[in-house]
Amino acid sequence: MTTLVDVAKKANVSKMTVSRVINHPDKVTDELKQLVYQAMRELDYHPNMIAKALVDKSTRIIKLCILEDIDTTEPYYMNLMLGIAKTLDLHQYSLQLVTRKNFDIGNCDGYVITGMREQDVEWIKKLKKPVIIFGENRYGLDYVDTNNKAGTYLLAQLALKKGYERLIYVGIDSKESFEYSRESGYLQQVQEKRMVPELHRFENHSHLAEQFVYDNWNKITQNTAFICASDRLAIGVERGIVRRGGKIPEGFGVTGFDGVFLNQVASPKITTIKQSIIEMGSACGENLLDKIDSNQSQGSLIFEPKISLGGTLRS
Amino acid sequence: MTTLVDVAKKANVSKMTVSRVINHPDKVTDELKQLVYQAMRELDYHPNMIAKALVDKSTRIIKLCILEDIDTTEPYYMNLMLGIAKTLDLHQYSLQLVTRKNFDIGNCDGYVITGMREQDVEWIKKLKKPVIIFGENRYGLDYVDTNNKAGTYLLAQLALKKGYERLIYVGIDSKESFEYSRESGYLQQVQEKRMVPELHRFENHSHLAEQFVYDNWNKITQNTAFICASDRLAIGVERGIVRRGGKIPEGFGVTGFDGVFLNQVASPKITTIKQSIIEMGSACGENLLDKIDSNQSQGSLIFEPKISLGGTLRS
DNA sequence: CTTAAATATGTTACCGATAACATCAGAGAT
DNA sequence: ATCTCTGATGTTATCGGTAACATATTTAAG
Numbered sequence: 053m054t055t056l057v058d059v060a061k062k063a064n065v066s067k068m069t070v071s072r073v074i075n076h077p078d079k080v081t082d083e084l085k086q087l088v089y090q091a092m093r094e095l096d097y098h099p100n101m102i103a104k105a106l107v108d109k110s111t112r113i114i115k116l117c118i119l120e121d122i123d124t125t126e127p128y129y130m131n132l133m134l135g136i137a138k139t140l141d142l143h144q145y146s147l148q149l150v151t152r153k154n155f156d157i158g159n160c161d162g163y164v165i166t167g168m169r170e171q172d173v174e175w176i177k178k179l180k181k182p183v184i185i186f187g188e189n190r191y192g193l194d195y196v197d198t199n200n201k202a203g204t205y206l207l208a209q210l211a212l213k214k215g216y217e218r219l220i221y222v223g224i225d226s227k228e229s230f231e232y233s234r235e236s237g238y239l240q241q242v243q244e245k246r247m248v249p250e251l252h253r254f255e256n257h258s259h260l261a262e263q264f265v266y267d268n269w270n271k272i273t274q275n276t277a278f279i280c281a282s283d284r285l286a287i288g289v290e291r292g293i294v295r296r297g298g299k300i301p302e303g304f305g306v307t308g309f310d311g312v313f314l315n316q317v318a319s320p321k322i323t324t325i326k327q328s329i330i331e332m333g334s335a336c337g338e339n340l341l342d343k344i345d346s347n348q349s350q351g352s353l354i355f356e357p358k359i360s361l362g363g364t365l366r367s
Numbered sequence: 368m369t370t371l372v373d374v375a376k377k378a379n380v381s382k383m384t385v386s387r388v389i390n391h392p393d394k395v396t397d398e399l400k401q402l403v404y405q406a407m408r409e410l411d412y413h414p415n416m417i418a419k420a421l422v423d424k425s426t427r428i429i430k431l432c433i434l435e436d437i438d439t440t441e442p443y444y445m446n447l448m449l450g451i452a453k454t455l456d457l458h459q460y461s462l463q464l465v466t467r468k469n470f471d472i473g474n475c476d477g478y479v480i481t482g483m484r485e486q487d488v489e490w491i492k493k494l495k496k497p498v499i500i501f502g503e504n505r506y507g508l509d510y511v512d513t514n515n516k517a518g519t520y521l522l523a524q525l526a527l528k529k530g531y532e533r534l535i536y537v538g539i540d541s542k543e544s545f546e547y548s549r550e551s552g553y554l555q556q557v558q559e560k561r562m563v564p565e566l567h568r569f570e571n572h573s574h575l576a577e578q579f580v581y582d583n584w585n586k587i588t589q590n591t592a593f594i595c596a597s598d599r600l601a602i603g604v605e606r607g608i609v610r611r612g613g614k615i616p617e618g619f620g621v622t623g624f625d626g627v628f629l630n631q632v633a634s635p636k637i638t639t640i641k642q643s644i645i646e647m648g649s650a651c652g653e654n655l656l657d658k659i660d661s662n663q664s665q666g667s668l669i670f671e672p673k674i675s676l677g678g679t680l681r682s
Numbered sequence: 683c684t685t686a687a688a689t690a691t692g693t694t695a696c697c698g699a700t701a702a703c704a705t706c707a708g709a710g711a712t
Numbered sequence: 713a714t715c716t717c718t719g720a721t722g723t724t725a726t727c728g729g730t731a732a733c734a735t736a737t738t739t740a741a742g
Contacts, residue, residue, distance in 0.1 A: 053424070053474065055698055066722045071700060081720065098473075101427065102388070103698035105417045106727050109368070112417075113461070129444035137464055144430070146461025149452055157457070158413075160368070372730055381692050386730060396690070418728035421697050690737070698730085701724080704723070 054095040060315060062091035070239040074099065089256040113160040114140055114340065115150045120167035132186065135333020136164060143341055162340050168193075170227065182343040186336055188229045188352075194343070196336040196353040200230045200309075203325040203357035204237030208279050208322075210359065212245060214366040216277035217304045220259055222289060223281040225253040225345070227278075234281045234309060258288030258314075265292025272298075277305030279366065284308075284313045286322045290364065306364040320363030369410040377406035377581060389414065416459040428475040431654065432466045435482035436575055443644060445624065447501065451479060456602055458656055477655050483508075485542065497658040501651055502542045503667075505584020509658070511651040511668040515545045515624075518640040518672035519552030522622040523594050525638075525674065527560060529681040531620045538596040541569040549596045549624060573595075573603030573629075580607025587613075592620030592680065598630045599623075601637045605679060621679040635678030639661035642670070 060067040072080050073088040080088075088092045091097075097235045105112050116136060122129055137147045152181050165176060173356055174192045185195040189191060208219055224231050227283035235251065254260040261280070265272065265288070280286035286308030290300060295346060298304045308315065308324035315322050329342065342350045359367070375382040380399055387395050388403040395403075406412075420427050424467055431451060437444055448562035452462045463475065470679060480491060481501035488506045500510040536553045539546050550566065555562045569575040576595070578604070580587065595601035601623030605615060613619045615635065623630065630637050650668050659664045678682070 068722060075700080079720075082651075100421075100698050102417055102420045102699080106415075106421050108702050110725070125443070127442070130442070130448075133445075133448070134464070141463050141473075146463070147452075148456050148461070149449070383692060391729080394690075415728050423732050424697070687740075691736075693734070706721080
């Protein structure tokens with residue numbers, strides 16, 4: 053490995069000048085800078101992050117804390133990790149997966165936390181190191197998420213455009229922020245069109261949504277679209293409609309919200325919001341690293357939703 | 368953070384003595400050792416891995432190189448990463464995910480490579496740092512894998528014990544070592560029982576196996592069990608039998624080999640070999656770290672297969 | 683009872699970077 | 713022409729460890 057000293061010798065300067073070229077280039081004359089750059093190129097110099105870390109007493113470790121149970125069959129966290137790790141590796145940081153339990157074991161430079169609930173806010177706010185939450189929240193903590201409200205708003209809008217005349221919202225029975233946002237996206241669309249909102253909430257299990265549709269079939273008129281808060285619920289609704297002999301998408305529409313692998317084996321595939329978790333994870337990592345470097349909040353990062361067309365809305 | 372010097376002061380010794388207590392305890396008298404241990408406990412001392420790494424010019428990075436395309440819907444690699452990362456984190460190493468393309472970017476202390484093919488052997492053997500292959504091979508490279516041969520051997524044995532009289536092997540059309548091993552496990556069982564081996568090979572897609580069963584239904588006698596090289600193929604066989612009206616497990620048996628999430632939604636579930644990828648990944652990490660520390664091969668690690676009973680063999 | 687060898691502990695230098703301070707040269711002021 | 717002052721560059725100390733060498737203390741041998 054070539055070091056600062058090697059470069060310094062080659063460029064005929066002191067190692068401090070080389071260090072400055074890297075960290076404070078404005079404090080070095082262009083002439084010397086060129087010499088140093090040249091030497092760095094010729095020697096293929098890459099700074100030793102370990103030595104740097106020793107000086108700034110940093111750990112180069114970012115902890116990823118997943119506060120909900122991991123369903124390893126879902127690629128969700130795999131993608132999130134992949135995305136975060138991609139950015140971190142680029143900056144020679146490493147990702148450490150921790151649970152609430154072993155959260156405090158070992159030092160680190162910052163945190164990514166996902167699956168946060170209200171009860172977690174208190175201890176998270178007390179953390180001394182930069183934090184970024186994966187998933188929206190209303191407690192003033194910086195986060196990365198899809199624009200949930202815009203997502204259901206757009207899907208509801210699309211459903212109306214396709215001629216469905218009644219919009220029923222099937223939501224998740226939870227107090228989490230993303231659910232409020234998804235509901236309000238639906239509500240806004242419905243209000244703008246002067247329609248009557250119809251909301252139902254269930255735990256996020258397909259069979260509950262399926263049962264609901266099945267049980268209330270007589271009250272469900274033709275030409276209704278179901279705006280669901282998750283793909284799981286949407287798949288349930290889809291099954292319920294099919295079991296009652298309803299036609300999708302001719303008679304009934306269904307939309308979901310990405311987050312579940314099962315959609316890949318559903319038929320027809322749900323029209324839903326496509327979230328690129330990898331990309332979001334990657335951005336999440338960048339945001340956190342910026343926060344660490346600058347020592348100040350970089351704000352939240354909200355991704356605009358993109359509709360993924362399945363076969364559950366008329367085309 | 369407390370340092371060596373803090374501990375040294377508290378114990379009234381030089382920092383070198385403290386360092387020795389950690390790395391060469393036999394070179395320090397018991398008396399001093401007790402003092403030092405006491406001080407370390409009182410100060411909750413944890414060695415700074417970064418400083419250590421600077422001294423031994425190590426990076427504390429292990430690269431995980433996945434040579435096949437990642438199917439992010441499969442929890443396989445998620446589990447592998449989780450397993451490796453678990454061990455590495457314990458030893459304050461970090462895991463860096465690389466592809467063949469960016470393999471050489473950045474230094475590291477060792478490699479875990481998976482999805483290796485024959486053409487990869489050459490460059491892998493040239494690597495200067497310790498390597499461990501995830502997945503068996505016959506090129507003398509240390510690896511971690513399930514005992515593939517024992518797996519099919521046991522499944523074939525079980526099928527015979529359950530009274531199936533004919534065993535058809537449905538394998539993967541590939542030259543990879545694990546496939547040879549799975550075939551030979553089947554063959555050995557068949558030879559021991561003086562039966563006639565029947566082997567067929569397909570690409571690892573369920574519909575190919577399904578088509579095969581469907582097309583050859585007239586040649587498939589009642590009381591046959593299919594020993595398949597993968598769950599994917601087993602699911603295909605299962606579907607083929609069902610489409611032809613065959614009864615599983617009464618008339619026909621099917622066994623797979625773990626590796627596919629789809630089995631979780633198959634019905635009935637395939638009787639297969641259960642591989643704990645997390646555990647194997649974890650062992651893989653330990654093996655590699657030992658290799659790095661000792662600077663010599665730790666040999667391969669072969670996990671004995673465990674049968675996971677589904678509903679595709681008579682009980 | 684010396685003296686050499688073995689053992690236990692301390693001192694120094696170093697890993698590769700950076701901050702803080704020291705030095706030096708040239709620009710501008712008097 | 714001399715004296716600041718400023719900006720560019722070099723020197724030293726430091727981060728937290730470890731190896732190599734130096735020194736002090738025992739132990740064993742003759």
